[in-house]
Amino acid sequence: DAGVIQSPRHEVTEMGQEVTLRCKPISGHNSLFWYRQTMMRGLELLIYFNNNVPIDDSGMPEDRFSAKMPNASFSTLKIQPSEPRDSAVYFCASSSGFNEQFFGPGTRLTVL
Amino acid sequence: TQLLEQSPQFLSIQEGENLTVYCNSSSVFSSLQWYRQEPGEGPVLLVTVVTGGEVKKLKRLTFQFGDARKDSSLHITAAQPGDTGLYLCAGDDSSYKLIFGSGTRLLVRP
Numbered sequence: 001d002a003g004v005i006q007s008p009r010h011e012v013t014e015m016g017q018e019v020t021l022r023c024k025p026i027s028g029h030n031s032l033f034w035y036r037q038t039m040m041r042g043l044e045l046l047i048y049f050n051n052n053v054p055i056d057d058s059g060m061p062e063d064r065f066s067a068k069m070p071n072a073s074f075s076t077l078k079i080q081p082s083e084p085r086d087s088a089v090y091f092c093a094s095s096s097g098f099n100e101q102f103f104g105p106g107t108r109l110t111v112l
Numbered sequence: 113t114q115l116l117e118q119s120p121q122f123l124s125i126q127e128g129e130n131l132t133v134y135c136n137s138s139s140v141f142s143s144l145q146w147y148r149q150e151p152g153e154g155p156v157l158l159v160t161v162v163t164g165g166e167v168k169k170l171k172r173l174t175f176q177f178g179d180a181r182k183d184s185s186l187h188i189t190a191a192q193p194g195d196t197g198l199y200l201c202a203g204d205d206s207s208y209k210l211i212f213g214s215g216t217r218l219l220v221r222p
Contacts, residue, residue, distance in 0.1 A: 004154070031208060043155075043200065043212040050208065091154050099143070099204050103154025 004104035006092050012110045018080040021107045024073055025094030033101060034067055034077050035091040043091070049075065082111045115139075116203055116213035124219040125191055133186045133216045135201035142206045144177055144184045149198040149215075191220045 005024040013019055025032050034046040047057045052069045060067070064083070069075040079086055089108050093101040116137045125131055135144070143162045147155035159168050161177035161184060168175045172195075174187040188195055198217050202210040 042214045045209065048208055055208065093154070099208075099210065100145070100157050100160065101210060103156070105152070106154050 004092055004094055004102055006090075006104035006107050008107060009105060010108045010110075012112065013082055014112050015083055016081040017111075018078065019082045019086075019109060019111075021077040021090050021092075021109070023075045023077070023092030023104060025075070025092070026096075026102055027073065029094035029096045029102070030072070031095040031097060032069060032075050033093040033095070034075070035093065035103075037089045037091060037106070046077070046090075079109075082109075084111045087111050116201055116211055118199075118201060118213040118216050120216060121214065122217050122219075124221065127192055127220055127222050128190055131188050131191060131218070133188075133199055133218075134183070135185070135213050136183045137203060137211075138182065139203070139205070139211075140181050141203035141211075142181070143204040144181070145202045145204070145210065146175055146184070146186055147200040147202060149200060151197075155198075155200055188218075191218075193220045193222050196220050 007022045030051050032049040035043050036046055037043045046059045047067045048055050049069045065079055067077045087110050089106045091103050091106045093103045095101045119134045143160055145160045146158045148158055149155040159175045164179045164181045166177045172189045176185050196219050198215045200215050201213040
């Protein structure tokens with residue numbers, strides 16, 4: 001198995017632009033998590049999906065952030081409009097329900 | 113709010129030295145996980161401890177879960193440059209959610 005796949009690996013954009021981050025979880029995993037990691041705040045859970053349904057989005061910072069999981073093999077995290085304070089590394093992780101989470105390589109987002 | 117505090121935040125040591133990293137909370141967890149994250153990559157699970165007082169060994173790494181299941185430690189013997197990375201503890205609160213600690217950034221100098 002290729003593990004969790006994220007794209008792009010790096011994204012540089014200007015303030016106000018829309019950013020879409022993509023994730024393909026490990027086949028057969030029914031849980032998917034989006035995290036944000038910064039030096040100041042560490043690893044923060046943004047949203048959790050179970051069986052493609054959003055269960056907990058309390059970590060989503062504000063309405064500018066949205067996430068979808070249209071099927072078991074694909075999820076997106078969208079920021080519109082993006083702001084410099086959104087600069088961070090965004091991780092997608094998947095799990096089969098036994099709490100070991102498998103993380104993707106992350107997307108490093110820089111908003112100028 | 114459940115919090116996991118890790119100490120120290122940063123550690124720079126010489127190859128061959130021993131070190132211990134601590135993960136503390138006022139909350140009880142059903143299990144606790146340790147992850148290592150290398151630059152440019154996502155965290156990778158090292159071990160899960162479940163039973164209070166449990167000790168697990170992974171080569172030169174020794175993990176211990178506190179008797180009350182509120183704290184944990186990671187001890188590395190004879191550290192090597194390949195051990196360099198960010199070490200994260202994560203508590204399982206019996207829901208879907210893992211509570212991650214703030215991390216310990218380790219640098220092992222050759």
